[in-house]
Structures are given as C-alpha cells and as structure tokens.
Amino acid sequence: MRELFTRELDQVGVDLVQMASHAATAIEQASTALQTADLALAEQVIDADVAIDDLERVLDERCVDLLARQSPVAGDLRLVVTALRMSASIERMGDLARHIAQVARGRYPQRAVPESLTETFDQMATAATAAARSVAELLQSRDVQRASQIESADDTLDALHRDTFRTMLTQKDQLSSQEIVDVTLLGRYYERFGDHAVSVARRVSYLVTGDPADFTTEGYSNSGSA
Amino acid sequence: MRELFTRELDQVGVDLVQMASHAATAIEQASTALQTADLALAEQVIDADVAIDDLERVLDERCVDLLARQSPVAGDLRLVVTALRMSASIERMGDLARHIAQVARGRYPQRAVPESLTETFDQMATAATAAARSVAELLQSRDVQRASQIESADDTLDALHRDTFRTMLTQKDQLSSQEIVDVTLLGRYYERFGDHAVSVARRVSYLVTGDPADFTTEGYSNSGSA
Numbered sequence: 001m002r003e004l005f006t007r008e009l010d011q012v013g014v015d016l017v018q019m020a021s022h023a024a025t026a027i028e029q030a031s032t033a034l035q036t037a038d039l040a041l042a043e044q045v046i047d048a049d050v051a052i053d054d055l056e057r058v059l060d061e062r063c064v065d066l067l068a069r070q071s072p073v074a075g076d077l078r079l080v081v082t083a084l085r086m087s088a089s090i091e092r093m094g095d096l097a098r099h100i101a102q103v104a105r106g107r108y109p110q111r112a113v114p115e116s117l118t119e120t121f122d123q124m125a126t127a128a129t130a131a132a133r134s135v136a137e138l139l140q141s142r143d144v145q146r147a148s149q150i151e152s153a154d155d156t157l158d159a160l161h162r163d164t165f166r167t168m169l170t171q172k173d174q175l176s177s178q179e180i181v182d183v184t185l186l187g188r189y190y191e192r193f194g195d196h197a198v199s200v201a202r203r204v205s206y207l208v209t210g211d212p213a214d215f216t217t218e219g220y221s222n223s224g225s226a
Numbered sequence: 227m228r229e230l231f232t233r234e235l236d237q238v239g240v241d242l243v244q245m246a247s248h249a250a251t252a253i254e255q256a257s258t259a260l261q262t263a264d265l266a267l268a269e270q271v272i273d274a275d276v277a278i279d280d281l282e283r284v285l286d287e288r289c290v291d292l293l294a295r296q297s298p299v300a301g302d303l304r305l306v307v308t309a310l311r312m313s314a315s316i317e318r319m320g321d322l323a324r325h326i327a328q329v330a331r332g333r334y335p336q337r338a339v340p341e342s343l344t345e346t347f348d349q350m351a352t353a354a355t356a357a358a359r360s361v362a363e364l365l366q367s368r369d370v371q372r373a374s375q376i377e378s379a380d381d382t383l384d385a386l387h388r389d390t391f392r393t394m395l396t397q398k399d400q401l402s403s404q405e406i407v408d409v410t411l412l413g414r415y416y417e418r419f420g421d422h423a424v425s426v427a428r429r430v431s432y433l434v435t436g437d438p439a440d441f442t443t444e445g446y447s448n449s450g451s452a
Contacts, residue, residue, distance in 0.1 A: 063307075064303065064304065064307055067293060067303055067307070068299045068300070068303050071297035073294045074294070077290060077293055077294050078290065081289075081290055081293070081310065084307065084310065084311075085310075085314070088311070088314065165407065168403050168407060169403050169404060169407070171403075175403070177394050177395050177397075177401070177406055178395060180403055180406040180407060180410070181391065181394060181395070181406060181410050184406070184407050184410040184411060185410060185414065188411065188414065
C-alpha cells in the first residue's frame with residue numbers, strides 16, 4: 001500500500017492481517033471438521049468466530065477514530081475507507097467458515113459430505129485455505145503477485161463448485177435429500193468464501209497500483225449464481 | 227437521523243432510498259419471474275442490477291468526497307460511515323434478487339419451484355418485498371417503527387426458510403435433485419435478503435436512537451446456517 005501510513009494506519013494493517021489469519025485457520029479447521037466429522041473441532045470453529053467479529057469491531061472503531069482525529073485526505077482517506085470494506089469481507093469469510101462447521105456439527109456423527117464428493121470438497125478446502133492464507137500474506141507484504149494466486153484459487157473454487165452440481169444432478173439415486181441440501185449449501189459457502197478473498201485482493205491491488213482496472217468489474221459479485 | 231445533515235448528507239440519504247426502492251422492485255419482479263416462469267421479466271431484473279451497482283458507486287464516491295472535503299466528526303462522521311455500510315447491504319440485496327432471477331431463467335420454460343413449495347415461496351416473496359419497501363420507507367422517514375416491521379418480515383422469512391427444509395426432507399420421492407438444489411439456493415437467497423434488510427434497519431435505528439442495543443448483536447449474521 002502507499003507509504004503515507006501513520007503508525008495508526010499501520011495498526012489497521014496489522015488488524016487486517018490478524019483477521020485474515022483467523023479466517024484462514026477457521027476455514028482450515030472447519031474443513032477438517034467436515035471431512036472427519038469432528039464435533040469438538042466444529043464447535044471450536046463456531047466458538048472462535050466471535051474473535052473475528054471482535055477484531056472487526058475494534059478495527060472499525062479504529063478507522064472511525066482515525067477519520068475523526070486525523071481527517072485524512074486523498075490516498076490515506078481511501079485507504080481507511082478501503083480497510084473498512086476489507087474488514088467486512090474478512091468478517092464474512094469467518095461467518096462462512098462457521099457455517100461450514102455448523103453443517104459438520106449438524107450431521108455428527110455422520111459426515112455431511114457423501115463419499116462421491118469427498119475428493120471435491122478436499123480440493124475446495126485446500127483452495128479456500130490457500131486463498132485465505134494468501135489474503136493474509138498480501139495484506140502483510142503488499143506483494144500484488146499474491147492477488148493473482150487468490151484469483152486463481154477462486155477460479156479453482158468456482159470450477160469445483162460446478163463439479164458439485166454436476167455430481168448431484170447425475171447421481172440422483174445415490175444421494176439423499178439431506179445430502180443434496182448440505183452439498184448445495186456447503187458448495188455455496190466455499191464459493192462465497194473465495195469471492196470475498198478476491199474482493200479483498202482486488203481492493204489491495206487497487207490501493208497498491210492505483211489502477212482501477214484492478215477493481216472495476218466487481219466480478220466477484222457476479223459469480224454467485226447457480 | 228440526526229439534524230446535522232448538510233445538503234450533501236441529504237443527498238446520500240436520497241441515494242440510499244433510491245437504492246432500496248430499486249432493490250424492492252428487483253425482489254418483487256424476480257419473485258414474479260420465478261413464480262410464473264417469465265423469462266423476459268427475469269432478464270429485466272438481471273439487466274437492471276447494474277443500476278443498483280452504479281448507484282452504490284456514486285453514493286460511495288459521494289461519501290468519500292464528503293469525508294475528504296468536510297472532515298465530519300462525531301455523529302456526522304458516523305452517519306457517513308454507516309451510509310457506506312448500508313449501501314453495501316442494499317447492493318447485496320440487489321445481487322440476491324438477481325440470483326433469484328437467474329434461477330428462474332435457468333429453468334425456463336419450467337418453473338424452478340415445485341408445486342408443493344409454491345405457497346411457501348409466494349409468502350417469502352411477499353415478506354422479502356415488504357422488508358425492502360420498509361427499508362426504503364425507514365430511510366426516507368427515519369421512523370423507527372419501520373425497523374420492527376423489517377425484523378418481523380425477517381422472522382417470517384426465517385420461518386419459511388425452515389419450512390423449505392422440512393418439505394424437502396419429507397418429500398424425498400416427489401422432488402428431483404435439481405428441484406432440491408434450486409429450492410436450497412432460493413431459500414438461502416431470500417433468507418440472506420432479509421438479513422441485509424435487518425442489518426440496514428438496525429443501523430438506522432442506532433443512528434436515530436443512539437442506543438447501541440439496537441445494534442450490538444449483529445444477530446443478522448448468525449441466522450445464515452442451515
């Protein structure tokens with residue numbers, strides 16, 4: 001990001017990195033809980049989500065304080081406003097990880113994901129965790145190469161999401177209604193998780209490069225349909 | 227809201243009302259397209275969503291401009307920051323209406339909603355449209371009575387959403403996999419639409435009453451699980 005950071009703006013950056021790290025841990029653990037029907041781990045993820053919510057509140061207060069006391073303009077102002085938007089996206093990533101953990105908990109002691117889709121969801125878990133870790137690294141390093149890794153992880157998630165539909169629609173008899181409902185929701189949660197990671201990546205890229213081409217299409221909000 | 231509105235802050239309010247009106251029209255028309263398998267209307271909703279996105283961009287620029295030129299503090303500052311958050315929620319309501327229209331379009335000439343759930347989705351459409359209209363009216367009038375109507379419409383949506391799961395899990399043989407997928411996604415879209423309406427309602431209430439009890443729990447983000 002720009003060199004105009006004050007110490008407080010730096011702290012906002014630190015908060016965002018911490019939120020993203022929490023979101024990465026949450027999606028990784030929620031995915032493990034889902035794959036292994038681990039009730040304790042699912043509950044741990046659900047309980048830990050308040051920490052991300054708290055971080056968002058602290059960060060938002062810090063941003064509003066910064067606006068009130070320092071009246072930043074130009075790039076610094078845009079940075080603070082963008083931080084507010086990014087914190088909302090990362091908070092939402094935490095919610096989506098929690099939703100995945102809630103599905104895992106709801107089906108315990110069964111596993112929510114049917115055998116035929118285990119591999120697909122393993123790959124979604126890997127891509128989503130990589131995307132969240134890259135978000136944390138991008139926020140830390142401001143190395144925009146990370147942004148393209150996030151876009152690529154999101155493309156992977158979208159392709160895997162389409163795979164889940166293909167499997168559900170061709171394996172009618174092997175899947176129960178509950179399994180179809182769960183897979184539909186889980187696929188949606190992973191896909192939205194990727195969208196939010198891309199949203200953050202594009203905002204950071206725009207701040208770093210100043211090129212609106214990095215953030216014009218808002219394409220991430222167009223990929224949510226089924 | 228507070229009396230400290232400048233003319234420009236008033237314009238932000240006007241923009242928000244307009245966005246909410248568009249979102250209300252979008253959900254109403256998307257629901258009609260869904261219920262009647264009306265391809266032309268579905269495409270109209272999909273195309274019209276860019277107007278909401280454009281309004282959000284204009285409003286956000288106006289807010290950032292206001293922050294840069296007027297350096298508001300205290301209540302005015304909170305109002306501008308809150309407007310940014312509300313515009314994001316209303317933009318998302320537009321996206322969700324578009325997603326519903328996309329499901330309607332995807333199943334044309336069939337209807338996406340099975341016979342056994344027609345009534346449930348009719349009621350969801352009514353509640354969601356009422357919620358969006360109340361959001362527009364609340365933003366216009368700052369009459370916090372509207373906020374409780376929105377909470378109540380959201381409770382209705384949550385109850386209907388649970389009904390859809392109950393129906394799907396008890397009518398296994400009558401529903402195709404495609405129908406289960408569609409109903410799961412549509413139910414989620416309506417439910418999230420209600421969540422965003424509540425989010426806006428709570429933010430307005432907090433601005434009007436100054437009572438954080440109106441906006442502490444962020445409960446709207448906890449109702450998204452299945």
